[in-house]
Amino acid sequence: MEKVRLEDVAEHAGVSPTTVSRVLNNRGAISDKTRKKVNDAIEELGYFPNEIARSLYGNKTNIIGVLFPNVSNPFYGEMVTELETILSEKGYKVLICNTNNNPEKEAKYLKMLLSNQVDGVIVGSRNLPSDIYQKAHLPIVAIDRVLSEKVPIIRSDNYQGACMATEYLIDKKCKKIALFTGSPEEEIMRGDQRIKGYIDTLEKQDYDPLILQVSFDEDEAFQRKRVAEYLDAYPDIDGAFATGDTLAGILNTVASSRGNQIKIVGYDGTDTFLKFCGNISTIRQPIKEMAQVAIDVMSGIFAGDYHHQDNQEFILPVTLIESIY
Amino acid sequence: MEKVRLEDVAEHAGVSPTTVSRVLNNRGAISDKTRKKVNDAIEELGYFPNEIARSLYGNKTNIIGVLFPNVSNPFYGEMVTELETILSEKGYKVLICNTNNNPEKEAKYLKMLLSNQVDGVIVGSRNLPSDIYQKAHLPIVAIDRVLSEKVPIIRSDNYQGACMATEYLIDKKCKKIALFTGSPEEEIMRGDQRIKGYIDTLEKQDYDPLILQVSFDEDEAFQRKRVAEYLDAYPDIDGAFATGDTLAGILNTVASSRGNQIKIVGYDGTDTFLKFCGNISTIRQPIKEMAQVAIDVMSGIFAGDYHHQDNQEFILPVTLIESIY
DNA sequence: ATTTTTTTGTCATTCGGTTGACATTTAGTG
């Protein structure tokens, strides 16, 4: 069973290749009769145009590269799902890349995407020196990441979300509100917005901030141990804002197993988290909306009606999801 | 900034296009001096070969299509991550498709993948009449799905897993062990292996099975309500096997909020679930290993050393992960 | 029947790179 080509269709339909092409692309004048002949032949032979050849000629692949740390993380998984769903409806295909936040991998992937002539890239990963992205000279949008001044960013309102979470804990009469984060020291120093929102809100009300770090790089057992140590060291903690739902989940497991009564607010609010942990409150990022905006912005770049202002940001509002029980 | 082509590299390096091609593909005899000249030119111009053109000529795209219901589901998300990681190391790229178990979407995606000349397809979705996959005439492997007799299946030992889960609950002295499933009626009838394992194990020990259905298609609030109704209707339930972790999570939330003491065992054991819900036991499918086998099988098909036996199955063992606390 | 239109065919070129055949130049050896 050989591959069916346009030429085969032409022969089978008793017309010229050009005519088949005209039917396929709705070009020129074609009688209903021939159109039917051609379509029948396509049907009978099970022909479908070779997109590779089309891409080559047209200098457009309709492929979008999607560069994220890890689709197995529900936040990225849901983001990629939303992106893919919207893009697919627009006739785009999605090449997926899991960088694991590894700079070499990221560079390799970016090069791969360029070699494959993708029409654009959506990046939710980080770590590459910004000039690499600038040199790429390709429509790029970033999700919650600063890539370079030239790359527009779509993100949710991290600062506002952190404030909401912290205020919520204060409202709930928590006396000692800790922050649990997986971010590395340098990021905390650099002024992560979620941490900033937490600190600002607390200080405004004369609470003392307490920042506890639980490295993402360690395995789960170690993270549990670390959390337990913190709870031992600060037994008066009765409220906690975790800057990610994963950490909120771990914290919840550890605290409840020890009988600690701690009100927890997580961050992300993925469907997965809501299903798995319905009893933990969280700040929900509007993933679907972010995906939509990312694609709108990229479409704008395609259309050329995007004026390269530097440091463009699209910030979407977050919502507090209170645990039901 | 125009696109850099092989020809431009040749000109810049002062050699012929053929020589550049020879360097790129390690073909023929080339002196170290020219090789360096060419590589320098490549570097200076920031050239990378157009994979589209290569694919066209070579009749091979090195793209694998990956067809799953939904990457936002942690099981599929982790599966896709593992697949992508392994494939990427082998020089393959991954086109991702979220079918949502929608037959039309699935058909559309399959056609798209064929148009894009993918070298193979890995399917974790279902629902298409098997002849469509047979007609596709392309290397295909399925994950936990029967596509047709011709398509090899990689899955974990669902029956054994269900037995382990049920036995565990019996060991833990549960008296009334219910099964919660999201599978539709017809699938239950058809003899889902997880359900069968549950029933067989119970009956062997003279327990009465109790199968409770919570539709996947409903939203979360509705699922909670449904679960609560079940717990009202059967207040003596003290053990539960949920055929998916999502359901286990919901069940856990509802039960603990009502003060019901129920031992729960879920199914899948994704990293996400283990992190979010460390206090629920589950049956872990060896996702990484399944991904590896799927790719090995596909490589076998590529290499032609795969003899088309019908109904080939690769069944991997599962493990029980007991909640830590 | 003749003139217009409308359809369809022919042909060459393009997209960017690969490859094989063959010619030619350069380098290495005795």
Place this chain on the structure above:
DNA sequence: CACTAAATGTCAACCGAATGACAAAAAAAT
């Protein structure tokens, strides 16, 4: 210096389709 071997260059065909120009045939209009 002659002779062989290694290194490059030239050229054309190819992968599968798209497209523009032009010619030819068929259908519709006068």
